[in-house]
Amino acid sequence: MRTSTAVTEHVSVTARRLLLSGQKFGDFRDDLARDGYAVIKGAIPADRAKGYADEMYSWLEGFNLGFKRDDPSTIHKDNLPEISEKGMCHNYAIGHEDFVWQIRSEPGVIKAFETVFNTSDFIVSFDAINFGFPNRTDLPPNKPWPHQDQDPENPGFRCPQGLVNLLPNGPRDGGLLACKGAHLVSEEYHDAMRVQGEDRIPAWTNEWYGLKDEGMKWLVDRGYEWVKVCAEPGDLIVWDSRVPHYNVSTETDKPRFCIYTCYMPAEDATQEDLKRKRDAFEKRLGTPHWPNALAIGDNIAKRDGKPDPSNRSRPLREPVLRDRAFKLTGIPYIQE
Ligand SMILES: [Fe+2]
Secondary structure (H helix, E strand, C coil): CCCHHHHHHHCCHHHHHHHHCCCCCCCHHHHHHHHCEEEECCCCCHHHHHHHHHHHHHHHHCCCCCCCCCCHHHCCHHHCCCCCCCCEECCCCHHHCHHHHHHHCCHHHHHHHHHHHCCCCEEECCCCEEEECCCCCCCCCCCCCCEECCCCCCCCCCCEEEEEECCCECCCCCEEEEECCHHHHHHHHHHHHHHCCCCCCCCCCCCCEECCHHHHHHHHHCCCCEEECCECCCCEEEEECCCCEEEECCCCCCCEEEEECCEEEHHHCCHHHHHHHHHHHHCCCCCCCCCCCCCCCCCCCEECCEECCCCCCCCCCCCCCCHHHHHHCCHHHCCC
16 A cells, blocks of 8 residues: 555646636635535436435335334344444445445536546545434434544645535435535645644544544634535535534434545555555455555444444446446456
């Protein structure tokens, strides 16, 4: 696996130039540059978004563990595959289910990232899926974990993350909270934390930085506000990896479903990255949000500390990828 320094060297110069230039675009890029996040309305038509949400429900019911979409009393970990208190589902090859690939290759989603990157040659992460159900008293509390998904030692605009929202998602329905505009003071923030002698919260990668109370206070003292990003079914939310963010659980009786969709110009991945990513695709394994396959999952969910008997290594419905979607795997960019 290559170092995070190497990641920076390959990151899209085009995207950085455009978004840091101060140029006005008259579209969502202005919001992304100013606020650190943006909502692209109707990236997927509402009827198709509803269809995808239905497929997500069917996927859960398909485990035959007792979950029924119309019966809230069945929302319990015993009746569901492994879903964290943050709503994340990583295993069971879900990242390669056909409906997930369809969402990743939706024209409106692709177009948004083409607009950001100014190229059509990019690859996608095989990231988690989020099933946020209400009243999860059967799981530990979803404590705030404000973070940046980027190594402070590699500053600058490097990665637009994304998620496709599939159910109505209002102010109290759970989902993404972002510290509006704080990406623009990220370097100043980290300089201040270094002066304070902050020890970083341990993480599996330097490409994740967790904010502590002192850091949260630094932002609040300077007037930065945490905003719940709301969205309708089919809206695409994009955010700069530097903007502090986390998710919250729904406070209503409504669930929150979304698919994470993070893309990166193909030129930003090394041949080694692309081969590692091909291996993940062929084995139907997941990755974190970094599309260059910074790490590879194992499809081994745990239930009560042991491998879940419901584990599977292939999707329920294998993805059928047309040319556009197949390019997103990165495989066509491998030179052999
Ligand atoms: Fe994150």
